[in-house]
Amino acid sequence: MTNNEVREIFDASFSDVTRKLVRLEVSKVKQPIEQDKNILSQGVRGKIETKGEVNLTVICRFSEPLFRYIIETMHGGTLPIEEEIPLYLNEYMNIICGDAISKINNITKSRSRLSVPSFYGDKDSLEILTGKRSIFFLIYDTEYGKLHVGLFLD
Amino acid sequence: MSVTTILVVDDSPFASQQIKDVVEGNGYEVVGYAKNGEEGISMYDELKPDITILDIIMPGIDGLETAEIILKKDPKARIMMLSSLCDSGTLEEVKSIGLKYLVPKPWEDDLLLATLELLKK
Numbered sequence: 001m002t003n004n005e006v007r008e009i010f011d012a013s014f015s016d017v018t019r020k021l022v023r024l025e026v027s028k029v030k031q032p033i034e035q036d037k038n039i040l041s042q043g044v045r046g047k048i049e050t051k052g053e054v055n056l057t058v059i060c061r062f063s064e065p066l067f068r069y070i071i072e073t074m075h076g077g078t079l080p081i082e083e084e085i086p087l088y089l090n091e092y093m094n095i096i097c098g099d100a101i102s103k104i105n106n107i108t109k110s111r112s113r114l115s116v117p118s119f120y121g122d123k124d125s126l127e128i129l130t131g132k133r134s135i136f137f138l139i140y141d142t143e144y145g146k147l148h149v150g151l152f153l154d
Numbered sequence: 155m156s157v158t159t160i161l162v163v164d165d166s167p168f169a170s171q172q173i174k175d176v177v178e179g180n181g182y183e184v185v186g187y188a189k190n191g192e193e194g195i196s197m198y199d200e201l202k203p204d205i206t207i208l209d210i211i212m213p214g215i216d217g218l219e220t221a222e223i224i225l226k227k228d229p230k231a232r233i234m235m236l237s238s239l240c241d242s243g244t245l246e247e248v249k250s251i252g253l254k255y256l257v258p259k260p261w262e263d264d265l266l267l268a269t270l271e272l273l274k275k
Contacts, residue, residue, distance in 0.1 A: 021260055074168045084167050091166040094211060095259050098238020102258075105241035114239055116165070116213050 001108050003153055006054060007136045010151060013100035014138060021095060022073040026140035026147060040150050041128055045120040046093045050101055052112030055154035058097055059126065062089070063145025086119030093117045158274060159185045161203035163194030163220060164236065165212045169259065173207060176263045182270065191220035198224050198231070205273050210237035210244070222251050232273045236261070 011028065018024050040059050044067045050056045062070070071088045072079055080088060094117050101112050120126045128150075138149040160182050162170045174184045186201050188194035190212050198206060206224065210217035217235060224231050233255075235248050240258035248256045255269050 017260070076171075080167065087166055088168050091168045094166070095238045098211070098240070098259065102239055102241040102244070105239075105243055109242075111241075111243035114211055116211060 001054070001104065003134045003136065006056070006104065006153065007138070007151060009103050010058070010097075010100045010149070011138055013096050013103070014140065014147070014149060017096045017099050021092065022070050024069065024073075024142055024144070026142050029139050029141050029146075039148050041126060043122060044089070045124075045126055046089050046117055047120065047126065048093050048097050048117040049115040050097070050112045051115070053108055053110030054101070054104055054112045057150075057152040058093070059128075059150040059152070060093060061148040061150075063147070066142055066144040066147055069144040086121075089119055090117035157181060157183045158204045158270070159183055159201070160270075161186045161188065161194070161197055161201055161206045163188040163191065163197075163206065163212075163217065164209035165189050166209065169209065169236065173266070176266055177270065180267055191215035191217065191223075194220050195223050199227070205232045205234065205270060207234050207236060210235055210239060218247060218251060221253060225252060234269055234273055 015026055018026050040061050043061050044064065045059060045061045047057065047059050067089070070092055071085055074088045074092065094114065098114055101114055105112055134153040136151040140147040158181060160177060162173050162184055164170050170187045177184065185203055186197045188197045191214055194208065208217040208221055221233050221235065224233065233253055235253060235256045236259055237244060237256060238259040240256060245256050255273065257266055257269055
């Protein structure tokens with residue numbers, strides 16, 4: 001499977017699962033890559049890794065209104081208690097990336113596995129993996145601001 | 155009519171709440187939530203639920219290992235696995251430990267209820 005095919009599968013999962021899970025349309029936009037690398041080092045972010053046939057790190061950066069919208073929608077219209085907020089965002093990423101990796105596993109007849117996602121708040125530092133073999137970005141516009149997704153492939 | 159008791163083992167409060175919303179009022183009662191496998195094993199011993207719903211991807215010991223430990227103690231345990239990872243390889247892993255049911259996240263409510271009905275039989 002080519003890296004472009006992996007990117008297309010993740011792109012479809014971000015669109016389809018976000019619509020299904022939190023009833024939100026996302027539309028893909030294009031931006032210069034350098035700007036996107038920087039944006040992943042700040043703000044509310046989530047990270048999840050895959051191991052196996054596809055070794056990949058996915059980092060998402062959510063605009064503040066988008067982050068609040070996702071959490072509130074998943075929690076039935078209100079914000080959960082503070083210590084549970086990361087768990088909701090982690091589940092959002094787990095479901096999207098699980099959908100994508102399941103499709104990849106079925107196509108390649110392989111068994112890549114997902115890590116437990118990690119949450120990074122505004123002040124948490126997160127190493128951006130510039131040494132990876134291939135880096136792709138997916139950037140989405142929503143009515144609640146942008147979702148930046150970095151796909152870092154080994 | 156007797157109520158079927160359920161233990162949910164999932165680190166996601168979103169999934170746990172969704173399950174409660176779907177099953178209660180349909181002949182089931184969620185009697186406990188565990189946030190990880192270790193907690194799930196000890197709550198299983200304590201609560202002896204009719205059905206256990208286990209997420210696969212969790213911190214610490216994962217859902218498959220948790221299911222194996224519960225089945226070793228109680229080979230008649232009725233367990234349904236949940237996962238965002240729902241490919242044929244994962245289904246094979248579920249079957250290899252003697253379980254039949256793997257429900258994908260996000261699930262359709264009808265599918266969740268139908269799977270619970272199959273487990274009850």
